Amino acid sequence: MQPSPPTHQPDERGLITECPQCGRANRLAYERLGQPARCHDCQTELSSPVAPFEVEDAAAFKALTTRSKLPVLVDFWAPWCGPCKMVAPELVKVAQAGAGQWTVAKVNTEDLPELGAQFGIRSIPTMVLFQDGREVARQSGAMPAAAIQQFITTAR
Numbered sequence: 001m002q003p004s005p006p007t008h009q010p011d012e013r014g015l016i017t018e019c020p021q022c023g024r025a026n027r028l029a030y031e032r033l034g035q036p037a038r039c040h041d042c043q044t045e046l047s048s049p050v051a052p053f054e055v056e057d058a059a060a061f062k063a064l065t066t067r068s069k070l071p072v073l074v075d076f077w078a079p080w081c082g083p084c085k086m087v088a089p090e091l092v093k094v095a096q097a098g099a100g101q102w103t104v105a106k107v108n109t110e111d112l113p114e115l116g117a118q119f120g121i122r123s124i125p126t127m128v129l130f131q132d133g134r135e136v137a138r139q140s141g142a143m144p145a146a147a148i149q150q151f152i153t154t155a156r
C-alpha cells in the first residue's frame, strides 16, 4: 500500500502541512509556493500540494488567491452536484501532475455561498483560474483531467 500523500490545509497565511518525518505542522507561505521548503524542526523536505485541498473560509480563500506564487485552480462545487463528483477524481490527477507548478483548491458553495455570489458562480462545477491575484480564466462543466490541464496551461 502506498502512503497517503501529505495534506495541505489553507489558512490566512499559507498552507499547513505535516512533516512526514517528525509530524510537526509547518506552514508553506503562499508567497513561496513552488519553492523548496523544509521542516522547521528536522529540515526534512516538504512537498508542494499534490492533491486538491478544500478551502474552508473566505479569508483563507482571499489570501490564497491573491498571494499565491503559483496559479490556483479553484473548483466551485457542491455535494448534491453529480458532475462535480465526476470531476473530483480528475482534479486529483490534475493536482498531482501540477505539483510545484500550480495548485488545485476546492470551494464547497454550500458551505461558502458568499464566495459563489462574489464570483458570480451560476452553475457548478465551475473552475476559475487565478494568477497573480486576479482571475484569468473560467470554465463551467465537467472536464477530463487532460482538458483541465490544457485549460490551465493555455490560460496562464
Ligand SMILES: [Zn+2]
Pocket: 019, 020, 021, 022, 023, 024, 039, 040, 041, 042, 043, 044
Ligand atoms: Zn520535521
